């Protein structure tokens with residue numbers, strides 16, 4: 145069995161800024177509203193597989209960390225990230241140099257800030273959150289990260 149939550153309808157959303165280094169269009173700093181939709185597979189225990197509110201709480205906490213931030217992939221080999229003075233940070237790609245306030249940035253432990261890599265980030269953090277909630281009946285999760293309405297990336301994560 146599974147439960148599903150649509151991120152647009154259930155308001156599992158955040159807005160953030162990013163850029164994809166060297167991409168002809170997405171190489172410029174720009175923003176999106178993202179929605180996170182999930183499917184949770186597992187055995188029903190009593191009334192539920194898992195309470196919708198538990199899942200939404202976990203996803204919302206991840207969204208809150210990213211909301212209204214500039215997303216930077218710490219492991220992006222195309223970026224030189226210099227944590228300078230504790231207040232601002234310098235980020236250099238092949239053609240550009242950004243200096244941004246540190247407090248505006250959310251560093252992600254990913255190789256890029258594509259919808260695909262954000263999806264893997266959400267899936268692994270949702271899996272951690274589900275385990276921490278004590279759910280032992282979940283077998284698999286599916287996560288989809290929509291980058292605006294009508295396009296997104298999805299992945300599966302085995303628990």
Ligand SMILES: [Zn+2]
Nearest residue numbers: 162170174176
């Ligand atoms: Zn984009």
